[in-house]
Amino acid sequence: MRIDGWHIDGYGVFHDARVGDLPAGLTIVTGPNESGKTTLVHFLLGMLFGFPNRGAPNRHDPLQGGTYGGRLFVTDHRGRSCTIARGAARASLELTGPDGPLPDGELPVLLGGAGEALYRSVFAVQLADLGTLRALSEDEVRDRVFSAGVVGAGQSAQQALRALAEARDALYKPGGRGTGYRLNRLRAELVDARVARDEARRAARGLPALDREVAELEELAGDLERRGVALRSEEALVQAVLDLWPTWQRARQARVELERLDASRVTPEAARLVELAPVVRALTAELAMVRERRDRRPALAGRVAAHRSGLDAALAALGRADDDGWLDTQPASVEDAAALRRSAEPVVAAAAALEQARARARQLDDALDQERVELRAAGARFASPPLDADAAADRARDLHALVDVLRRREQAEQRLVDARAAAARAEELPRAALDAGAARAASPAPWLAAIVAVAALAALVVAVLAAAGGAPGAAVGAAVLAVGLAVVAVVLRRATRPASRPEVLVPAEGVLDEAVVAAEAARAAVAAELHPLLDRLGVAEPPPPGTVRVWVERAEEDSRRARQDALDRRAHAERVEAQHLAATGRRSRVDADVAAAQASLADTRRTWQTWLARRGLPVGLDAAGAAEYLADLERARQLRALLQEAQADLRRDDDADADFATRVRDAVERLGPAIGVSVPDDADVTAVASRLGDLVGEAEAARRREEAIRADLEARIREAHTAFAVAVGTAPDAVERARELLDEADPVSWRARLERLAVELAATTGERDEALRRHADAGRRRDELVSSADVPALELTVEDRTAQLAAAVRDWAALVQAHTVVEETLARYQRERQPRVVTRAAELFAAVTAGRYPRLEVRDREVVAVDEAGQEITAPALSQGAVEQLYLCMRVALAEAFAEVTPLPVLLDDCVVNADAERLPTLGAMIAAVAERHQVLVFTCHGWFVDELLAACPGAHLLRLPSSRRDVAAAARGR
Amino acid sequence: MLRFLHAADLHLDTPVSAVGGYPPAVAELLRDASLQAWDRLVETASARRVAFVLLAGDVYDGAERGLRAQRRFLAGLTRLSEEGIRSFVVHGNHDPVEEGWSAVARFPDLVRRFEPHEVGSEAFTVDGQPVVVHGISYAVRHTTENLAARFPPATDGAFHVGLLHANVGGPASGHADYAPCTLADLRRVGYDYWALGHVHRAQVLHRGDPWVVYPGNLQGRSPKPSERGPKGAVVVEVDGGRPRTPEPVALDVVRFEELAVSIGDHDVLSLLDELTTRAAPEAHDGRAVVVRARVEGAGPLHAELLSADRRRDVLAELRQRGAEATSPVWWDRLEWRTRPARDLDDLRRRNDFVADLLTTTEGGDEVWTGWIDALPHEVRRLLGDDCPDPADPDIREQAIRLALDHVLGADS
Known part of the structure; x- marks a missing residue:
C-alpha cells in the first residue's frame, strides 16, 4: 500500500488541507520547528490505525476549525485506489474502494495485517526513538539496536519471555528447592496430608x-x-x-x-345433744324474739279492737253495718272520685243551661205580653174610629158612615162568606192560601187576576200536553209562561187588594174559626151600626142610591178624609203587628232552646245515673253525694286494712310462738327423757329452750375436748408418716423395706x-x-x-492439596509451554529472518559510514559493527551519531524485510538530526535507494538535509509547511 | 403398588477431588455431602413408602472406609428397617467385602448384605406380589470375573431383581472394567429389573424386559463431566409385575457445574452478574454449587482482564458472592479463554514475530510435552492419575493464549 495524498478536515493546526499525487518513491515534508510535521505524522498514523481518545496525548484537536479527522487516499498492493475516512469516533471509519464502500475488515488486509504497534515498530522511525537512545544504558542500547532489527522478536519477545519465566518460576523452577515455589509447597502439604490421612486410617482400625x-x-x-x-x-x-x-x-x-x-366414746344422750346442737342453738337464739313477741302482744290486741270499732262505724255510715265483705264488692275508689267529678260536670252544665233557657223564655213572655197589649190597643183604635163632634161633620160623618156601613155591611157579608169558605179548606190549605183566598174575596177587581190565572192554567195545560206529545222545548216554554202568568196573577191580586180593607190578624192557631166568628161579629156590628145611623140621619130605611150617591158624593169628600185617617191608623196597626210577629218568633225560638236544654239535661242525667249504677253507687246521688259516699267508702277500707294488718301481726306472732313451742317440744322429745327435761307447756317453752341450750353447750365442750385430744394424736401419727415419706421416699420398694424394718422395731x-x-x-x-x-x-x-482419625477431613485435605497441586502443575505446564513457544519462535526468527535484516542493515550502514563499518554481526543477542580492520565494536561503543545511524539502518532494513510481504510507506521523522555533515550525503543516498523500492515520507526541518535528499533523488516530491502556525492552514489550503 | 428405590455408588465419606483452595465452611460442606445425601435417600425411601431399597455397590469410597461413614450407613439402614423397609446391599470395587474393615458387627433384621463368591437370593412378598432379589458382592477390588454369569435364571412368576456392581459393555464403555458383562448376559436370566452400579452417570441401558439401569452416583464427587449435574437415585413403581419408567430423584447436597460464558459485549460487572446468576443455587434446585467457569470469546473485555491481578479480583468477587448466596457457591476455577478482537488469521498475515509464534504453535509435540520431564518425579507420583497429560490440549491452548497475550501485550 502507498499513500497518494490526504485531505485534513480538521486536525491540530491543519484545516481543510489537501495533498495529492504523492509519488510511489520519496516525499519530503519540510518546515521549521512547530510547523506541524509531527502533527502530520500523527494524522497519518491516526488515519491508518485510529485516533486516540479524547484527552489522550497526540490527540490534536482542530485548532483552526473543521471536523476532526479527514481522508487518506491510498493505493493497495493490487493497484486499486482506496480512501480511508475517519473522524473522532472509532465507528466513523469508512473505507471506500474504486467500486464503492468496502467493509471495515478490508483495512487490516490493506495494511497487510500490521497493527499500529507493528507499524510504529517497523515503518515509522521518529526522532523520539533516536532521542531515547542517548538516555539508555549500554545494555539497553544493545537491546534497542538488536530489537530494531527483530521487531516483535526483540524487546517484546524478551519482555514476554521474562514475564513468562517469572510466572513459571514462581510456581516451580526445575532444580529449585524449598517451599518458596508453589509446587514445592503444595507437594509438601500433600505429602503431609497423605501421611496424616494414612495414620488416621491406621488408627481408625483400632477403634472397634x-x-x-x-x-x-x-x-x-x-x-x-x-x-x-x-x-x-x-x-x-x-x-x-x-x-x-x-x-x-x-x-x-x-x-x-x-x-x-x-373405746370410751361419749354417751348417746351427749351425742344426741351434740347432734342436735344446731337445732338447740337456733332455738336459744330465738328466745329473745319470743320474749319480745310476748311483750308486744297486748298493744297489738288493742290495735285490732280500735280498728274494728272504727270500721264498724264507717260501715254503719255507709249503711252496711257488720258487713266487711261488702267493701270488697265496692269497686269505687279514690280514682273513681275523680272520674265522678268528670262524669257529673255535664249534668250540672245541662241543668244550668236549662235554667238559663227558662229565664230567657220568661223574659220574652213578658215582652210578648206587652206587645199584645199594644196590638189590642191598635185594633181597638182601628175598630172604633173617633167621630167628629161637629154636627156637620157628624152628618157628613154619618153619611159617610152610612156609606161606609153600607159598604162594610156588604164587605162583612162577603168576608163572612170567604171566612166560611176558608174555614172549610183550613185543614188542607196553608195559612198563606187562607190569606190568598181572603184576599181574592176582598179584591175589587178579581177578574183580571182571574183571567191571568186562567191563562197561567192554560199555559200549564199546554206545557203538560207538549211534554206528553214529545216536545220538551215547547213544554218548558209553556211551563215558564205558566209560572210567569201565575206570578203576574198573584201580583195583580195583591195590587188590586183594596187599601181600605181592614187587615185581619191571623193568629197562629185557630185563626180561621176566629175569622168566621169575627166576620159574623163584624156583620152584626155593621147591622147594629146601620140602624142607629139611619136613626141619626133621620131615615127609616136606607135612602135610594141616587140620594145616597148625592149623599155619598157629598160624603165622599168626607169619606176620603175618613179613609186617609183609616190608612194612617192601619199603618200604625201594621207596625204593631210586625213587632208582635217578631216577638212571637223570638218566643218560639226560646221555647225550642228550652226544649233542647231539657232534652240535654235528661240525657246527661241518664248518663250520670248509668255511670253511678255501673260503679254500684246509689243512682239517686248527685255529684257531691257521690263524692261523699266514695270518701266514706275509702275511709272504711283504710280502717279495714289497718285492722287486717293488726290481725295479721297478731296471727304471725301466734304462729311463731306455736312453731317455737313445737320445735322445743320436738327437740325435747328427740333428746329423750334421759336429759331430765320434760315436754313443756306453752308457758314453759322459753325456760325449757334455755335449759336445752345449756345442755348442748356442755355437750359440745366435752366433744371439743375429745377432738383436741384426737387431733393431737392424729397429728403425731401424721408427723410420723410425713417423716417416713421424707426419710424413705415414695418408691414402693423402699417403703416396703422401711416398713419391714420398722415392724422389726x-x-x-x-x-x-x-x-x-x-x-x-x-x-x-x-x-x-x-x-x-x-x-x-x-x-x-x-x-x-x-479426632486424630478424622479420615474424611484428612481425605478432603489430601484431595484439596491434590487438586491445588494439579492445578498448579497445569498452570506451570502452560507457562513452560508458552515460554518454550516464545523462545523457539525467537530462535527461529533469529535463525531465519534476522540474518537477512542484519545483512541488509550492514549494507546500508556500510554505505552510510562510507565503508568504515563494512559488516554487522550478531553476537549473543547483540549487534556489533565490524570495522574495516575486522574489529568488532558494540553499539554502546559507537558514537552517538553512529548508533543512531546503525539503529536507523536496522529499522530501514527491517522495514524492507517486512515490505516484501507487507509493503507499507516508511515514515522517517527527523531521524538524521545527529548525523555528521559528511554522512548526510550517504544517508540521503541510502534513503533515496530505499525509496526506489518503497514509498518513503521524510519529515525534516533541516534544509540542508532536504538538499541532500533532492540531490540523491531529484524526482522527490517536496512538500513545504509554512513557518508560522497562522500560515499553516492557509498554506496547506493553498497547496 | 410395589415401589422400590435403587441407588448405587454412594461413596460415603468420599472426599471431593480435583477441587481445592476452599474455605473451612465449604470444606465442611464437601466433607459431609455424601453422608447428607445418604440421609436424604433414607428420608426419601421413608416418605415415598418404598417396599425395599437396592444399593448396588461402592457404598464406601475405599477399603479404608471411615468409621463415621459406617456408623451413618448403619443408622440409615436401621431406620429403614424400623420402618419396615427392606434393604439389599452389594459391595463393589471401592468397598470389597474382603478388603478394608468393618465396624458393623450386625446389620438390622430387614437388611440383606449379599456375600461375595456366590449369588444370594431372597424371596419375599409385597402386597401379594412375590419378589426375589438376587445379588453378589465383590470379594476384592480387582474383580474381573463376569459375575452376571453366576446369576440364576428366573423360573417362576415372581418379580426378579438382579443387584450387581458391574461394567456393562466392557472396556469400550470408558469405565473401569470391573465384573464386565454384556446386556445379553443380563437378559439371559429373564429378570425384570437389573439394579446396577459402577457408572456414575445415570443411564438406562435397556428399557423393559428387563430394565437395566445405572442410577448414577448419589453425590457428585468432582468437577468431572460424569460427576456434574443432578445426582441421586431412581424410584421404580411396579404395576402388574412390570416396572414403569424409573423416576430419577435428585438427592445430592452439593452440585458440580461447569459454565461457559462469552465476554461478548460484557463489561466486568455484567460478566460477574451473568456468572453469578447462572451459578446461583436457585438455578440448581437450591443446592450448594461447586462451579467451574470458562470465560471465552472475543471482545473489549479481553484486554481489560488480561492482567492476572484483575482475573484474581474477578474470582475473588465471585467467591465473595458465592459465600453470600442462599446456599454456598464455591467458584473452584475460572478458565480464561478469551482472545482479543483481532482474529488469529490477521495475526498470521502480519508476517512478524507473532505470525512466527503462531507458526511455532503448530509444531510437533516436542514443544508441548517437554515440561513433563522437568516436573519433579515426586510430584508426578503424588498426583498419579490427577497429573495432567503432557499432551493435554487444554494446557496447550492455555499456553498459546499466554504466549500471545504476553507478546502482544509487550507489543502494545
Missing part, C-alpha cells in the same frame, strides 16, 4: 477394639455404680429408719391412745447393719471409681483416636 473396651468399662462402672447406689440406698434407708424411730414410736403410742379414746440390729453397709459401700465405691477412671482413660484414648 477401643470402642469395645470403653463399652465394657462403661458397663462395669455402671454395674458398680448401680451397686453403690443400691448400697447407699439401703444405708440411707436404715439410717432413715433409725432417725425415724423416735417419731415412729410416738405415733405407735398415739394409735394406742386413739384406740383407747374410741430393733434399732440395735439396724445400727449393726449400718456398719456393715458402710464397709461394703466403701469397697464398691472404690471399685467403681477405678472402673470410671479406666473408662475415662479409654474414652479419652478413643476420642483422641477419633
Whole structure:
C-alpha cells in the first residue's frame, strides 16, 4: 500500500488541507520547528490505525476549525485506489474502494495485517526513538539496536519471555528447592496430608477394639455404680429408719391412745345433744324474739279492737253495718272520685243551661205580653174610629158612615162568606192560601187576576200536553209562561187588594174559626151600626142610591178624609203587628232552646245515673253525694286494712310462738327423757329452750375436748408418716423395706447393719471409681483416636492439596509451554529472518559510514559493527551519531524485510538530526535507494538535509509547511 | 403398588477431588455431602413408602472406609428397617467385602448384605406380589470375573431383581472394567429389573424386559463431566409385575457445574452478574454449587482482564458472592479463554514475530510435552492419575493464549 495524498478536515493546526499525487518513491515534508510535521505524522498514523481518545496525548484537536479527522487516499498492493475516512469516533471509519464502500475488515488486509504497534515498530522511525537512545544504558542500547532489527522478536519477545519465566518460576523452577515455589509447597502439604490421612486410617482400625473396651468399662462402672447406689440406698434407708424411730414410736403410742379414746366414746344422750346442737342453738337464739313477741302482744290486741270499732262505724255510715265483705264488692275508689267529678260536670252544665233557657223564655213572655197589649190597643183604635163632634161633620160623618156601613155591611157579608169558605179548606190549605183566598174575596177587581190565572192554567195545560206529545222545548216554554202568568196573577191580586180593607190578624192557631166568628161579629156590628145611623140621619130605611150617591158624593169628600185617617191608623196597626210577629218568633225560638236544654239535661242525667249504677253507687246521688259516699267508702277500707294488718301481726306472732313451742317440744322429745327435761307447756317453752341450750353447750365442750385430744394424736401419727415419706421416699420398694424394718422395731440390729453397709459401700465405691477412671482413660484414648482419625477431613485435605497441586502443575505446564513457544519462535526468527535484516542493515550502514563499518554481526543477542580492520565494536561503543545511524539502518532494513510481504510507506521523522555533515550525503543516498523500492515520507526541518535528499533523488516530491502556525492552514489550503 | 428405590455408588465419606483452595465452611460442606445425601435417600425411601431399597455397590469410597461413614450407613439402614423397609446391599470395587474393615458387627433384621463368591437370593412378598432379589458382592477390588454369569435364571412368576456392581459393555464403555458383562448376559436370566452400579452417570441401558439401569452416583464427587449435574437415585413403581419408567430423584447436597460464558459485549460487572446468576443455587434446585467457569470469546473485555491481578479480583468477587448466596457457591476455577478482537488469521498475515509464534504453535509435540520431564518425579507420583497429560490440549491452548497475550501485550 502507498499513500497518494490526504485531505485534513480538521486536525491540530491543519484545516481543510489537501495533498495529492504523492509519488510511489520519496516525499519530503519540510518546515521549521512547530510547523506541524509531527502533527502530520500523527494524522497519518491516526488515519491508518485510529485516533486516540479524547484527552489522550497526540490527540490534536482542530485548532483552526473543521471536523476532526479527514481522508487518506491510498493505493493497495493490487493497484486499486482506496480512501480511508475517519473522524473522532472509532465507528466513523469508512473505507471506500474504486467500486464503492468496502467493509471495515478490508483495512487490516490493506495494511497487510500490521497493527499500529507493528507499524510504529517497523515503518515509522521518529526522532523520539533516536532521542531515547542517548538516555539508555549500554545494555539497553544493545537491546534497542538488536530489537530494531527483530521487531516483535526483540524487546517484546524478551519482555514476554521474562514475564513468562517469572510466572513459571514462581510456581516451580526445575532444580529449585524449598517451599518458596508453589509446587514445592503444595507437594509438601500433600505429602503431609497423605501421611496424616494414612495414620488416621491406621488408627481408625483400632477403634472397634477401643470402642469395645470403653463399652465394657462403661458397663462395669455402671454395674458398680448401680451397686453403690443400691448400697447407699439401703444405708440411707436404715439410717432413715433409725432417725425415724423416735417419731415412729410416738405415733405407735398415739394409735394406742386413739384406740383407747374410741373405746370410751361419749354417751348417746351427749351425742344426741351434740347432734342436735344446731337445732338447740337456733332455738336459744330465738328466745329473745319470743320474749319480745310476748311483750308486744297486748298493744297489738288493742290495735285490732280500735280498728274494728272504727270500721264498724264507717260501715254503719255507709249503711252496711257488720258487713266487711261488702267493701270488697265496692269497686269505687279514690280514682273513681275523680272520674265522678268528670262524669257529673255535664249534668250540672245541662241543668244550668236549662235554667238559663227558662229565664230567657220568661223574659220574652213578658215582652210578648206587652206587645199584645199594644196590638189590642191598635185594633181597638182601628175598630172604633173617633167621630167628629161637629154636627156637620157628624152628618157628613154619618153619611159617610152610612156609606161606609153600607159598604162594610156588604164587605162583612162577603168576608163572612170567604171566612166560611176558608174555614172549610183550613185543614188542607196553608195559612198563606187562607190569606190568598181572603184576599181574592176582598179584591175589587178579581177578574183580571182571574183571567191571568186562567191563562197561567192554560199555559200549564199546554206545557203538560207538549211534554206528553214529545216536545220538551215547547213544554218548558209553556211551563215558564205558566209560572210567569201565575206570578203576574198573584201580583195583580195583591195590587188590586183594596187599601181600605181592614187587615185581619191571623193568629197562629185557630185563626180561621176566629175569622168566621169575627166576620159574623163584624156583620152584626155593621147591622147594629146601620140602624142607629139611619136613626141619626133621620131615615127609616136606607135612602135610594141616587140620594145616597148625592149623599155619598157629598160624603165622599168626607169619606176620603175618613179613609186617609183609616190608612194612617192601619199603618200604625201594621207596625204593631210586625213587632208582635217578631216577638212571637223570638218566643218560639226560646221555647225550642228550652226544649233542647231539657232534652240535654235528661240525657246527661241518664248518663250520670248509668255511670253511678255501673260503679254500684246509689243512682239517686248527685255529684257531691257521690263524692261523699266514695270518701266514706275509702275511709272504711283504710280502717279495714289497718285492722287486717293488726290481725295479721297478731296471727304471725301466734304462729311463731306455736312453731317455737313445737320445735322445743320436738327437740325435747328427740333428746329423750334421759336429759331430765320434760315436754313443756306453752308457758314453759322459753325456760325449757334455755335449759336445752345449756345442755348442748356442755355437750359440745366435752366433744371439743375429745377432738383436741384426737387431733393431737392424729397429728403425731401424721408427723410420723410425713417423716417416713421424707426419710424413705415414695418408691414402693423402699417403703416396703422401711416398713419391714420398722415392724422389726430393733434399732440395735439396724445400727449393726449400718456398719456393715458402710464397709461394703466403701469397697464398691472404690471399685467403681477405678472402673470410671479406666473408662475415662479409654474414652479419652478413643476420642483422641477419633479426632486424630478424622479420615474424611484428612481425605478432603489430601484431595484439596491434590487438586491445588494439579492445578498448579497445569498452570506451570502452560507457562513452560508458552515460554518454550516464545523462545523457539525467537530462535527461529533469529535463525531465519534476522540474518537477512542484519545483512541488509550492514549494507546500508556500510554505505552510510562510507565503508568504515563494512559488516554487522550478531553476537549473543547483540549487534556489533565490524570495522574495516575486522574489529568488532558494540553499539554502546559507537558514537552517538553512529548508533543512531546503525539503529536507523536496522529499522530501514527491517522495514524492507517486512515490505516484501507487507509493503507499507516508511515514515522517517527527523531521524538524521545527529548525523555528521559528511554522512548526510550517504544517508540521503541510502534513503533515496530505499525509496526506489518503497514509498518513503521524510519529515525534516533541516534544509540542508532536504538538499541532500533532492540531490540523491531529484524526482522527490517536496512538500513545504509554512513557518508560522497562522500560515499553516492557509498554506496547506493553498497547496 | 410395589415401589422400590435403587441407588448405587454412594461413596460415603468420599472426599471431593480435583477441587481445592476452599474455605473451612465449604470444606465442611464437601466433607459431609455424601453422608447428607445418604440421609436424604433414607428420608426419601421413608416418605415415598418404598417396599425395599437396592444399593448396588461402592457404598464406601475405599477399603479404608471411615468409621463415621459406617456408623451413618448403619443408622440409615436401621431406620429403614424400623420402618419396615427392606434393604439389599452389594459391595463393589471401592468397598470389597474382603478388603478394608468393618465396624458393623450386625446389620438390622430387614437388611440383606449379599456375600461375595456366590449369588444370594431372597424371596419375599409385597402386597401379594412375590419378589426375589438376587445379588453378589465383590470379594476384592480387582474383580474381573463376569459375575452376571453366576446369576440364576428366573423360573417362576415372581418379580426378579438382579443387584450387581458391574461394567456393562466392557472396556469400550470408558469405565473401569470391573465384573464386565454384556446386556445379553443380563437378559439371559429373564429378570425384570437389573439394579446396577459402577457408572456414575445415570443411564438406562435397556428399557423393559428387563430394565437395566445405572442410577448414577448419589453425590457428585468432582468437577468431572460424569460427576456434574443432578445426582441421586431412581424410584421404580411396579404395576402388574412390570416396572414403569424409573423416576430419577435428585438427592445430592452439593452440585458440580461447569459454565461457559462469552465476554461478548460484557463489561466486568455484567460478566460477574451473568456468572453469578447462572451459578446461583436457585438455578440448581437450591443446592450448594461447586462451579467451574470458562470465560471465552472475543471482545473489549479481553484486554481489560488480561492482567492476572484483575482475573484474581474477578474470582475473588465471585467467591465473595458465592459465600453470600442462599446456599454456598464455591467458584473452584475460572478458565480464561478469551482472545482479543483481532482474529488469529490477521495475526498470521502480519508476517512478524507473532505470525512466527503462531507458526511455532503448530509444531510437533516436542514443544508441548517437554515440561513433563522437568516436573519433579515426586510430584508426578503424588498426583498419579490427577497429573495432567503432557499432551493435554487444554494446557496447550492455555499456553498459546499466554504466549500471545504476553507478546502482544509487550507489543502494545
